[in-house]
Amino acid sequence: MTYKTILAVLQSKADAGRVLDCALPLADRFSAHLIGVHAEAIPVPYVTPMGFPDTDFIAASAEQNQQRSEEIKALFDARATRDGVSFEWQAMENVSGDSAVSALVAARASDLIIVQQADPDGNSGSHANVETLLFESGRPVLFVPYAVSVNSNFKKVLVAWNGTQQAARATFDALPFIKQAEQTEILLLDATDSAQQDGAMAGVDIAAALARHGANVTFASQASGGVGAGEAIENRIAETGAELLVMGAYSQSWLKEFFFGGATRTLLESMPVATLMSR
Template sequence: MSYKTILAVLQDKTDAERVLDCALPLGSRFSSHVIAVHSEAIPIPYVSPMGFPDTNFMAISSKTNQQHSEELKTIFETRAQREGLSFEWHALESVSGDSAVGALIVARACDLVIVQQVNPDASGGSRANVEALLFDSGRPVLIVPFATPVDTRFRKVLIAWNGTQQAARAVFDALPFIREADETEILTLDAVDTGQEDGALAGVDIAAALARHGAKVTFSPASSGELGVGAAIERQIASSKAELLVMGAYSQSWLKEIFFGGTTRTVMRSMPVATLMAR
């Protein structure tokens, strides 16, 4: 297995360089075809005080959007040509102008999707809906931190393992990284005995499966204590010096997440390292 088609989601110039810093080296490493997608908002019809459509305003908005898209296209194509990659550019228009939402159809035909983590300080138009990619694309999403540099060699991988379908999907979608890593650590938190498995043995089967693929696997059972699962994962990232986190993407009812939070959203907000999620 390899990533032969990689999708880079470019929302704005503020995230384009960081996403391409990840996508293009990986494209070279896996001899991939790299697709970049950017979406601009369709200009909203503006009505003058006299009640007539302001065609001049719409023309200016459309021209501005086109210039912005062309700037991103130039950045992408210049860098992709420099890397000697096979590549293509997709410029889209939508009501929201959200490149992540616009990229969904393209994403479903790709091996790996790369997008930047949402920067809470960025303007609304500079934020891509990363959750739409996670929950609607059906493809693994590699999320790049907005504030932390990424070394795409990913020498140390940390797997947050809980035995669920989502975790299994993420692990096997991350196999190209896991097989090349110097070490892959499997973290199990708060594992308990069940009718099917002894809590003390949680994660043993997936460790054995990865070892058969040539992965260099270590095993770390732990307790989250009072930290909560998300914070415990972050603690393990810091102590293990992991460069890539692999975990399933989970969703709960919106009411439950308001009161109790959600591990997926906790990790997506803090994100100390690049994170591959799948669902």
Template sequence: MSFKTIVAIIQSKDDAERVLDCALPLAARYDSHLIGVHAEALPVAYTSAVGFPDTEFLQTTAELNKERADALQAMFRGRLRGAGLSFEWRSLESFSGDSAHSGISSARCADLVIAAQRNPHAESTATADVDALLFESGRPVLIVPHAGPAHDGSFRRVLLAWNGSREAARAAFDALPLMLEAEHTEVFVIDPPEDVEQDAEASGAEIATALSRHGVNVSVVAESSRGRSVDHILQARIAGTDTDLLVLGAYSHSWLRQLLFGGITRTVLQSMPVATFMSR
């Protein structure tokens, strides 16, 4: 398996370069068709003092939206020009103006979606709602951090957060092409079962064996939480092992999932310091 169709979600100039710095090398390695998706908000029809739609405001807003979209399209095409890649640009409009929401239909027909992590310091319209992609597209999403050095899509050390769940299994096999290229993949288990032989699935032993059959250089490491949160444990492990890609199952927002494991999903979407590959 490889990623033959990649969708790059481009919300604004704040995230465009960072997303493409990762998307273009991946598309080149896998000979992929790269689709850039951007959405602008439909102008809201404000009324004038006499009760009629403010047509001047609508026209000005529409012109500004077109100017933004055209600038992003020019940047996208400029980056692809001469790269020898198959590509296309999709300019969309929606009431929200969120490229992630608008790009869900495109994402559902892709092998991989790449989007930027939400920047908490940017304007609310400058970053896309990656949650929508994770929970509505049905496709794996590679989330590029909003801070730190740009990533070229090559991952040397991968950490697979494993708890034996359906979501973790989906993420593991969706990320297999990246694991095969990595120098090493670590299956990281938090609070493993006491009897490993009776619960090899949750312990990480069975998934490690399955990945190794594909040719992945893999090992299993287990750690006790001792009252610490999952996101803090993962971030510490990432820092301690020089991990540059986290592979993780994305968990739904139900109270039970959040109680068991789902809080890490929020951390990834907001502040995880490395690129994160998520599926559900």
């Protein structure tokens, strides 16, 4: 398995450079085709006090949208051409102007989606519903932190493992990174005995499976120590120097959450390193 189609979601000029800093080296490394996607909002009809559509306002809005899209396209084209990767550009429109929502069709035909983590302090025009990609695309999403630089070599990988379907999906979706990493650690938190498995042996099978692919795998089982799972994972990232976190994404229903259910929200908001999630 490898990544041959990579989708870069570019919501604005503010996040485009950071996303491309990650996407372009990966496209080159995996000899992948890179698709850049950006959406603008469909101009909303504005009615004058006399009750007539304000055509000047609509035309001005459309012109501004087109200019913004063309600026991001020019940045994408220039950098992709410079790096010598196979690429294409897709410009779209929707009611909200959300590039993540518009990218869903292309995302479902991609091996890997790359998007910046939502920046809560960014202007409203730069916000993207990145969770839509995570929960509705059916494909792995690599989140680039908005506040931390990313080295896409990903020499150290941390896999948050709890034996669930989502964790398994994310782990094998990340296999191209895991195989190339110098070290991959399988992390279990608060593992307990069950009818199916001894808690002490909970991560042995996945570690062995990854090792058969040639990955250099280590194993760590620890107690969360009374902190939330998300915080415990962040602490382990700091301890190990991991450059990529791999974990399953869990719904926000408390009935469906398992060991790391609450960590999905925590890590989407804090995200100390690049994070690959699958649903």
